[in-house]
Amino acid sequence: MVTTSGRADASRRGTRRASISDVAQQAGVSLGTVSNVLNRPDRVSEATRDRVQRAIEQLSFVPNGSARTLRAGTLTTVGAVLLDIANPFFTEVARGIEDRLGQDDHTLMLASSDEDPVREHRYLRLFEEHGVLGVLVTPAEAEIDHLLALQRRGVQVVLLDRRSPSPAIASVAVDDVAGASMAVTHLLGLGHRRIGFINGPSTIEQCVDRRAGMLRALTTAGLDASAMVEVEVPFLNADGGEAGATELLALDDRPTALFCVNDLTALGAMRTLRAHGLRIPQDVAVVGYDDVNFASMLTTPLTSVRQPTHELGRTAADLLLRAANGLAEEPAHVEFQPELVVRASSVGADGGGTA
Amino acid sequence: MVTTSGRADASRRGTRRASISDVAQQAGVSLGTVSNVLNRPDRVSEATRDRVQRAIEQLSFVPNGSARTLRAGTLTTVGAVLLDIANPFFTEVARGIEDRLGQDDHTLMLASSDEDPVREHRYLRLFEEHGVLGVLVTPAEAEIDHLLALQRRGVQVVLLDRRSPSPAIASVAVDDVAGASMAVTHLLGLGHRRIGFINGPSTIEQCVDRRAGMLRALTTAGLDASAMVEVEVPFLNADGGEAGATELLALDDRPTALFCVNDLTALGAMRTLRAHGLRIPQDVAVVGYDDVNFASMLTTPLTSVRQPTHELGRTAADLLLRAANGLAEEPAHVEFQPELVVRASSVGADGGGTA
């Protein structure tokens, strides 16, 4: 006898969610037995088990996770606070995390801080309140005292895409110095001796490291910093790349190659080069960083430095689980090596080959 | 006197998380008073309040969310299960959702089903167990009985980017027929009379709708289906676009324009056109769908159909909150109109203008 009331949520307010004792009553057994059916079915006789299962279905019973977590302190969920969920780099990382967590039936709560420390704090708090096993964080600031405190309070913390400034906190990062060095060495190997570097603000760790990598490559090749023509742009996106490239093209002694601090920057730079009637790579070679998903799909596919994003996420999740299970002696600090992906923007499909 | 034991997790096992009664004891007040300080500070005298606050800080107390949810049934979290978190379309939608939820101090638990119904079910179950207020879902299958059941059990459900097949479930979608119609009308307006359509599998709702939109545009212009040269490709990505374009270019009577079912497909098609020495848009015009973030950054910026992704997410979250608060008479069904963004791939910067 269902009354179709005006309120769409009649069902919501009306019937209470079935609880474990409703099931027990329906099946004619005790509380504990239902719980055993759910968690340790082998300890219950088949007949009883069936009866309980039927009751569960009849009442469409779904156990209350809060009650379970409260009593058992189950700790099965892991939180992740990423810098920017719209960045393909981070979504790939998230995939890796999920992969690893899924293996052990853990689940992931995702959040994006959008580089805002306030949002980061809010999400960390939420995760802590929900009793997560641990958190994976790409901190929005260099300061990580709040993460140390969090870890002291019993929440496992692993830094993502950041080298840990403290041995107390585990971290997973990629060697940016090596990546940039590879990229520039590649350009040097193609004969370039004057290389433009479109870099971002030096407050960003990645920018500093990639610059260092470039210098290392030059030194190794017996050159000095004068072979590098650096411009600094405020934003690491296509507009920044356009501005940087415009500036470099205005120079008397124009570089023959460009190394861009990330792929979006490279994209803007390429657009500018074309607008000036320059061919890529014949007139100016271009190398980016990140190997975002569309780098290979551009009209002139972009040479770029690929980071093991998936592996980064997997490993971070793995460290977290190991630590949580007491398997880790002490916080681990993993650093991955990136890989250069050579495409037509540096080595033209016809001509310019290495042969 | 801290013992630096070999176990990194000494702190974890050792000290228990402070509870509300620890705080009460430390401050020399009762349980209820601490709770009042947290939730209804005005009912507590200032002196007591300060004392409790100090105790909270000393013990670095963080309330246990499970206990709170269990007792109060707070219902403050919302879950979202998206089809593919690596797709820029969905990350934009997620941003919109977060925006709206943040206004009311709700928080979002994100998950990606990767188009796998099993994963979708798992996450929905997790959300339900955690007592979420409701869920926003882009179902992986046409079948949505499980969502109806979920809603009957008291969890608000809103379909995301899907028209609801049932009036009982709210939905937010975008009018794909209109979007495709606009795109094709644009091409017809430029004088094209033979238009290639690179479409995906007809099991996907979007593909069906966009095809219908194209036909509607042709009919409206007094043409018939013979003006459409359709090829169907299995994957909605750049490889699919390449295959589709190759097929179309092999025809005796080559189309002068291409309408692609999404931007990735368009990207592949453009790559193929260039490889054949054809100029865009002078020889062949191209229009995509989705207006992904890099559409404007391509060497030849891509004309595309923009969907109000952010608004889609915002609205879905809004419907959910309204329904949860009993403000909605009955489930709403919102459909947005898309917008055509004209760029150089259809109307060359020089020449081909509409003037």
Add this chain to the structure above:
DNA sequence: TTGTGCCCATGAACCGATTCACGGGCGCGA
């Protein structure tokens, strides 16, 4: 027949918050 042990089911105690009926103390008006 009695004793031993195993299998299975029981239900009270507990997790950590919120809520609410209750009461002590104090001020104010009569």
Add this chain to the structure above:
DNA sequence: TCGCGCCCGTGAATCGGTTCATGGGCACAA
């Protein structure tokens, strides 16, 4: 001086699970 109310603070009851000490029933061996 007495009584009424108000302001604060108290602590037991409660949410819905998990856990575990307890015990009934039965089979089998002595």
